[in-house]
Amino acid sequence: MQAERLRKEAPSEEAVRAAERIYILWDEALGAKDVDAAVALYAPDVVLESPLVRHLTGRAEGIVRGREDLRDFVRLVFERTPPTRRRRRSGFFTDGRTIMWEYPRETPDGDQMDFVEAMEIENRLIQRHRVYWGWFGVKTLQEDRYRA
Numbered sequence: 001m002q003a004e005r006l007r008k009e010a011p012s013e014e015a016v017r018a019a020e021r022i023y024i025l026w027d028e029a030l031g032a033k034d035v036d037a038a039v040a041l042y043a044p045d046v047v048l049e050s051p052l053v054r055h056l057t058g059r060a061e062g063i064v065r066g067r068e069d070l071r072d073f074v075r076l077v078f079e080r081t082p083p084t085r086r087r088r089r090s091g092f093f094t095d096g097r098t099i100m101w102e103y104p105r106e107t108p109d110g111d112q113m114d115f116v117e118a119m120e121i122e123n124r125l126i127q128r129h130r131v132y133w134g135w136f137g138v139k140t141l142q143e144d145r146y147r148a
Contacts (some may be wrong), residue, residue, distance in 0.1 A: 005059075012095025019094040023101065027087055033078040039071045043125040046070055050131035052077065055141050079086045080144040084136075086112040097121060105136040113137040 008061030012017075022041060029038035040049075043073035044067050053062040056076050064073045088109070092101040098120050119126045133141075139145070 003033055009093055014094030015121075016038060016094060016123055017044065017094070019092065019099040022099055022121060022122070022126060023092045026119075033081070034050060035071060035075050035078060038074050039067060039076075041066040041126050042067055042070055042129070043122060043127045046126060046129065048131075050129075051133055051138070051141060051146075052131070056080070056146060066121070075148075080146045082113075082140060084111065084113050084140055084145070088112055110135055113140055 005111050015064075025037065025041055028034075029041070046065075048064040048069055048070060049062055051062050053059060053064055053073060057073070064070050068076065086107070086109070088104050088107040092099050094100070098118060100116060100118045103112060103115045105111050112135045116132040116134075118130045120128040120133070
């Protein structure tokens with residue numbers, strides 16, 4: 001019985017393609033530091049959560065709400081990205097609604113900031129985005145490298 005409750009249907013091919021589209025376009029926007037391209041991937045009422053929000057904005061919460069607030073935050077992030085914020089990753093996981101991937105610390109080219117990105121997709125747009133930081137990424141914040 002419990003196994004039946006835990007078993008879910010495989011995501012549709014369309015849902016997997018929508019997740020893959022986000023995975024590819026997010027990386028392209030990040031690499032180009034293209035604020036407009038990045039923000040276009042998000043729903044108008046998006047919610048993004050990350051320790052970087054508190055660090056860069058001084059807010060009590062690490063939350064960005066809405067596309068316009070997101071635009072200001074992404075612009076700030078792209079202006080201050082330290083060299084250890086690279087983009088090496090190797091695939092994603094999706095259940096058709098949520099997409100997740102990891103930027104591992106250790107890479108063939110040396111250490112990079114380590115994150116797990118989790119995005120909930122609705123109508124082919126990112127509705128919720130959460131960024132979970134590893135120790136090397138946290139160390140980067142503690143050393144204030146985003147402010148340099």
